[in-house]
Amino acid sequence: MITGTGITKTYKQRGDVLGSREVRALRGVDFAVPRGGAVSFIGESGCGKTTLGRIIAGLETHDSGEIVIDGTPMTPLSPRRRRPYFRRIQLIHQDPYSALNPTRTIHQTLRAPLELRARQTGRPGSWIDQRAGELLSLVGIDPGYVLGRYPHQLSGGMRQRVVIARALTVDPEMLVADESVSMIDVSMRLSILALLKDLRERLGVSLLFITHDIATARYIGDAGELYVLYRGQVVERGLTESVIHEPVHPYTQALLSAIPVLHGLERPGRERVVPTEALDERHADEGCLFARRCPFRTERCEKELPVLAGCQDSSHEHACFHPQRRAVIPVEAVA
Amino acid sequence: MTTLSHGPSGSPGSHSSEEGDLVAGPAAPPPPGVRVRDLVVVYKTPLGELPALGGVGLTVDPGTITGIVGESGSGKSTLALSLLNAVQPPGRIASGSVEIDGLGDVVRLDGDPLRRARGRHLGYVFQAAQNSLNPLKTIGKQLLDLGRSHGVADLAALVRDAKDLLGRMGLDGARVLDSHQHELSGGMRQRVGIMLALVLNARLVILDEPTTALDMITQATILRIIREIHKERGLTTLMITHDMGVAAEVTDHLAVMYGGQVVEHGRTTEVLGSPAHPYTQGLIRAIPRLSGDITKASALPGRPPTLGTLPKQGCVFQERCPVRMDVCATVAPPPVTTHGRTVACHATAAAPPLDGRKEQP
Structure with missing residues (x-):
């Protein structure tokens, strides 16, 4: 179980002539990923989802708030003492082309972490190659075909599978997948997603899925929770199906409305929400962060910041003064 | 070889007779x-x-x-x-x-x-419009380059058309023409790309x-x-x-x-x-x-x-x-x-x- 409370992160952007500017990437985010669970963070670029993923994977520090891994708070620990905890959380990069060392064969790429693992667990050297083969089979590729090859000799889909196999060398508890299929051909995306789903079911690895593509999050995390991030704040959270089919925050609704409709298979939702203007991160921080773009804003929204509150209970929460369900997602056209 | 027998009728947005305000000219x-x-x-x-x-x-x-x-x-x-x-x-x-x-x-x-x-x-809108714009010149200068290279006589009219098009796409035309590409967001650049593809009609x-x-x-x-x-x-x-x-x-x-x-x-x-x-x-x-x-x-x-x-x-x-x-x-x-x-x-x-x-x- 991994939880976070009040995670904040502010970047200083090196500025122009007017001096530097602060970018508040995360403004106090709470989350919980249960053991073996699937949680998705969705939002547009700049919403803080990637920063949050990197903080959870231990690749970046946060300014305030606490991350607790299996009951142990991370803040009091020295960086060295934290390392074994974060090693159990592995990040899968977006770009399978740059994530692998081009001068190493797949065998060499897998061997290095496995050697370490063998030493840690007191296994014999013969275990290493056997495990490399097992892991590649586990991610659905033929070890005999890929072990001797270099990354450039493999397709994007295969490389991404190798990246996943490498993440599995340390027997992780959680995989953090940040837009991990966006660079892969459409017909092969689903097979990578299916693999991640399958690993969760078979190995009990929990999954943190970070994406701008809500339909993909629905495929991978249909049983889990979905967090909608906007400008560093969670604006809606709940069971994936519930947030997608009964969204109450206008930003979630705008995001869902923006998903292209497959005309011929679907009809557009009746109440699609379109923001009144484009995102401008320089908008004042006063009041609701979405107020300037929200078609339903009132005076209160411009003055006061709404905090997460339950719709009926805490299983579906929103940060909006005027939550209202709207039919925004496409409806099946075929009877 | 592919042939298609159906006409354009019935397909949305296919009627040249329904042109709106931005008709290319008489x-x-x-x-x-x-x-x-x-x-x-x-x-x-x-x-x-x-x-x-x-x-x-x-x-x-x-x-x-x-x-x-x-x-x-x-x-x-x-x-x-x-x-x-x-x-x-x-x-x-x-x-x-x-x-x-x-x-x-x-x-x-x-x-x-x-x-x-x-x-x-033929107007061509390139993938990732930022890569097809010159980072050193304002959008307006690039528009004039385009006009000159195609022998446009009335450059003032070209600028007017460009502003109209940008305005039609929800942008402040004058401001965009005065901008360099790095001052524009991805969505704005893409609209500039569409404008440049259409401005010569x-x-x-x-x-x-x-x-x-x-x-x-x-x-x-x-x-x-x-x-x-x-x-x-x-x-x-x-x-x-x-x-x-x-x-x-x-x-x-x-x-x-x-x-x-x-x-x-x-x-x-x-x-x-x-x-x-x-x-x-x-x-x-x-x-x-x-x-x-x-x-x-x-x-x-x-x-x-x-x-x-x-x-x-x-x-x-x-x-x-x-x-x-x-x-x-x-x-x-x-x-x-x-x-x-x-x-x-x-x-x-x-x-x-x-x-x-x-x-x-």
């Missing part, structure tokens, strides 16, 4: 049709010359907005460049023709006539992955603008994309490419509602969706071919096809057109799965 020519015939484009590789397009046929009716959908290596970008006769070495157009109304066979054009045709007749517009790298909401805005401008100016629009959803949202016709061939072409709603080619069927099943049973989404086995891994003979899709027959290994299926739908598949030709679909009047 003597604006009608939108052109495009006829690609047996187009073969080869690339020189260490293994010899390999075909990126293996005899493509595609008829685009005037006034339609057609999506060309395919994965990497399908040949969609090569096809788009061929329409401008802009295939660069190591590639070359080996044979075939690209007839565009008002221009003739583009493959035979070169030099000055070709340069004039690009811009005047091109009637055929080719958009190459116009929303790649844009956020969902920005993408939705750009797609709406593309649809509206297409309608208002009475254009023939071609949109190249890897994203079936993007094509579905905007287009009225859809051509699906695979391995250097157009494997299916028809009305968008029909291609999506009752896909006939096994590749189209697989591709649609592989899209995770917001409604319906998500567990029904399933991956398409295998991976798209590259130049080197294309089957030497027979159907380009044979290796991944769930309904492969013996003939598929040896004979390339010819495109067959029924009820305005063109499909290149032996299995479909043997037992058309279009039966369940309502017949067109």
Whole structure:
């Protein structure tokens, strides 16, 4: 179980002539990923989802708030003492082309972490190659075909599978997948997603899925929770199906409305929400962060910041003064 | 070779007579049709010359907005460049023709006539517009360069048209023309790209992955603008994309490419509602969706071919096809057109799965 409370992160952007500017990437985010669970963070670029993923994977520090891994708070620990905890959380990069060392064969790429693992667990050297083969089979590729090859000799889909196999060398508890299929051909995306789903079911690895593509999050995390991030704040959270089919925050609704409709298979939702203007991160921080773009804003929204509150209970929460369900997602056209 | 018998009538946004405020001028020519015939484009590789397009046929009716959908290596970008006769070495157009109304066979054009045709007749919106804009010059300077290189006499009118177009797309025209590209967001740059493609009154517009790298909401805005401008100016629009959803949202016709061939072409709603080619069927099943049973989404086995891994003979899709027959290994299926739908598949030709679909009047 991994939880976070009040995670904040502010970047200083090196500025122009007017001096530097602060970018508040995360403004106090709470989350919980249960053991073996699937949680998705969705939002547009700049919403803080990637920063949050990197903080959870231990690749970046946060300014305030606490991350607790299996009951142990991370803040009091020295960086060295934290390392074994974060090693159990592995990040899968977006770009399978740059994530692998081009001068190493797949065998060499897998061997290095496995050697370490063998030493840690007191296994014999013969275990290493056997495990490399097992892991590649586990991610659905033929070890005999890929072990001797270099990354450039493999397709994007295969490389991404190798990246996943490498993440599995340390027997992780959680995989953090940040837009991990966006660079892969459409017909092969689903097979990578299916693999991640399958690993969760078979190995009990929990999954943190970070994406701008809500339909993909629905495929991978249909049983889990979905967090909608906007400008560093969670604006809606709940069971994936519930947030997608009964969204109450206008930003979630705008995001869902923006998903292209497959005309011929679907009809557009009746109440699609379109923001009144484009995102401008320089908008004042006063009041609701979405107020300037929200078609339903009132005076209160411009003055006061709404905090997460339950719709009926805490299983579906929103940060909006005027939550209202709207039919925004496409409806099946075929009877 | 592909032929299409249906006319533009009934397809949304296809009527040049319904032009809005932004009519190109009193003597604006009608939108052109495009006829690609047996187009073969080869690339020189260490293994010899390999075909990126293996005899493509595609008829685009005037006034339609057609999506060309395919994965990497399908040949969609090569096809788009061929329409401008802009295939660069190591590639070359080996044979075939690209007839565009008002221009003739583009493959035979070169030099000055070709340069004039690009811009005047053909507008091209590049993928990631930031890479096609000069970072050192303001948008306005680039607009004037464009005007001068095409011998525009009235540059003031050109600037006025550009401002109108930008204003039409929700931007402050004067401010944008005074800006450098780094001062504009991705969505704004993409709109600048569309403006530059249209400002010389091109009637055929080719958009190459116009929303790649844009956020969902920005993408939705750009797609709406593309649809509206297409309608208002009475254009023939071609949109190249890897994203079936993007094509579905905007287009009225859809051509699906695979391995250097157009494997299916028809009305968008029909291609999506009752896909006939096994590749189209697989591709649609592989899209995770917001409604319906998500567990029904399933991956398409295998991976798209590259130049080197294309089957030497027979159907380009044979290796991944769930309904492969013996003939598929040896004979390339010819495109067959029924009820305005063109499909290149032996299995479909043997037992058309279009039966369940309502017949067109």
